[in-house]
Amino acid sequence: xxxxVVILAAGKGSRxxxxxxxxLHPLAGKPLLQHVLDTAQxxxxxxxxIVIGNGADQVKEAVHDANIHWALQAxxxxxxxxxxxxxxxxxxxATLLVLYGDVPLISQxxxxxxxxxxxxxxxxxxxxxxxxxxxYGRIVRDVAGDVRAIVEHKDATPxxxxxxxxNTGILxxxxxxxxxxxxxxxxxxAQSEYYLTDLIELAVSEGFEVEAxxxxxxxxxxxxxDRLQLCELECWYxxxxxxxLMLSGVTLYDPNRTDVRGTLKTGIDVTIDINTxxxxxxxLGDGVTVGPNCVITNSVIGAHTEIKANSLIEExxxxxxxxxxxxxxxxxxxxxADKTKVGNFVETKKAxxxxxxxxxxxxxxxxxxxxxxVNVGAGTITCNYDGVNKxxxxxxxEVFIGSNSSxxxxxxxxxxxxxxxxxxxxxxxxxxxxxxxxxxxANIKGWKKPSKKA
Numbered sequence: 423x424x425x426x427v428v429i430l431a432a433g434k435g436s437r438x439x440x441x442x443x444x445x446l447h448p449l450a451g452k453p454l455l456q457h458v459l460d461t462a463q464x465x466x467x468x469x470x471x472i473v474i475g476n477g478a479d480q481v482k483e484a485v486h487d488a489n490i491h492w493a494l495q496a497x498x499x500x501x502x503x504x505x506x507x508x509x510x511x512x513x514x515x516a517t518l519l520v521l522y523g524d525v526p527l528i529s530q531x532x533x534x535x536x537x538x539x540x541x542x543x544x545x546x547x548x549x550x551x552x553x554x555x556x557x558y559g560r561i562v563r564d565v566a567g568d569v570r571a572i573v574e575h576k577d578a579t580p581x582x583x584x585x586x587x588x589n590t591g592i593l594x595x596x597x598x599x600x601x602x603x604x605x606x607x608x609x610x611x612a613q614s615e616y617y618l619t620d621l622i623e624l625a626v627s628e629g630f631e632v633e634a635x636x637x638x639x640x641x642x643x644x645x646x647x648d649r650l651q652l653c654e655l656e657c658w659y660x661x662x663x664x665x666x667l668m669l670s671g672v673t674l675y676d677p678n679r680t681d682v683r684g685t686l687k688t689g690i691d692v693t694i695d696i697n698t699x700x701x702x703x704x705x706l707g708d709g710v711t712v713g714p715n716c717v718i719t720n721s722v723i724g725a726h727t728e729i730k731a732n733s734l735i736e737e738x739x740x741x742x743x744x745x746x747x748x749x750x751x752x753x754x755x756x757x758x759a760d761k762t763k764v765g766n767f768v769e770t771k772k773a774x775x776x777x778x779x780x781x782x783x784x785x786x787x788x789x790x791x792x793x794x795x796v797n798v799g800a801g802t803i804t805c806n807y808d809g810v811n812k813x814x815x816x817x818x819x820e821v822f823i824g825s826n827s828s829x830x831x832x833x834x835x836x837x838x839x840x841x842x843x844x845x846x847x848x849x850x851x852x853x854x855x856x857x858x859x860x861x862x863x864a865n866i867k868g869w870k871k872p873s874k875k876a
Contacts, residue, residue, distance in 0.1 A: 431523030432475030443477030451683025500615030558588035799825035
């Protein structure tokens with residue numbers, strides 16, 4: 423059977439106290455809903471149906487995928503009502519899996535085990551055993567241990583509140599069976615809502631089988647209702663990532679002060695200092711060291727490169743045995759070859775720097791191409807923007823730029839050219855030439871410094 427996944431994402435999330443829909447709040451750098459969608463896609467679902475309501479336009483704008491079908495729940499009348507909005511677009515011969523946009527860390531293995539239980543006459547639900555199940559619906563079983571019903575916490579008897587097996591809300595079954603049972607669900611409960619969980623008791627009463635599968639851990643089925651719960655899940659998720667990194671051969675000076683907000687791929691013998699943040703897709707080669715307080719976003723860093731403290735690196739490619747920082751800022755489009763150096767208080771943008779070249783301190787290099795073994799002195803800037811257009815600066819191999827120079831683009835300095843300190847270069851410099859462009863020094867004899875009045 424084909425697999426259709428329904429993700430419920432229509433709730434307001436009032437306890438978040440935010441103008442942003444709850445399912446769009448970020449966890450580890452991406453929206454809660456995107457985590458669920460990524461897991462659904464890992465199951466190779468034939469289609470994903472997202473039920474939206476509050477903040478519907480914001481949700482649709484934030485999540486893009488050709489495989490998504492949108493269903494609007496104009497009134498929030500419960501989970502059963504929400505699923506009903508998606509049913510018209512789901513074929514009868516499909517397997518239907520219901521997930522939640524605010525339960526972000528559900529794992530693919532748990533869901534696959536759940537789906538394996540589904541048969542033509544069988545529903546499957548995911549449960550979790552909790553020492554304190556307050557707030558959760560309880561799984562009610564008979565003396566033989568078979569699932570008979572799910573009772574919501576607010577509707578449970580004192581005896582049922584003693585049950586520790588809790589419902590996660592995640593359910594799977596044949597679409598045809600769910601379509602048959604769902605219209606029979608009533609809203610005779612404390613909330614006057616149509617509970618999806620009532621399908622279980624209905625299925626049992628009509629002679630269908632109900633199987634339950636246990637989740638691997640509480641965190642993967644924990645929902646987010648407020649910012650405290652969001653923080654708890656973030657901390658747990660980061661601890662899992664840190665553990666995986668260390669087991670793969672990475673040294674973390676403090677796992678509690680490393681944040682991965684995306685995907686981090688590492689070689690062996692990588693060392694990461696405290697307060698480091700990795701965003702998007704980042705790759706660190708063998709032997710890379712990252713100093714404290716660095717932020718690296720969507721970048722690839724070659725083997726044995728050193729990133730010193732307080733450096734910001736975004737959409738950049740760095741070769742092997744390079745040295746970056748401290749206090750360097752590499753902006754999008756920067757490409758640094760092997761054995762390059764970009765030092766303290768240097769900013770680059772769309773800079774292509776060849777092997778062995780150095781920009782050691784206090785410089786801005788933007789929209790530029792630097793050849794091999796170029797030396798850029800302190801205080802050098804490329805004047806690449808005239809207020810309307812951006813132009814390129816090209817430096818050949820072995821070019822030497824004296825300190826406090828301005829290179830006014832478009833300009834080309836050929837191989838071996840030298841620029842005297844303090845120059846403003848507006849014309850091309852040919853091979854091996856020395857360019858000096860500065861006002862003539864005048865020393866005034868007998869000049870008296872101004873003095874303050876007594």
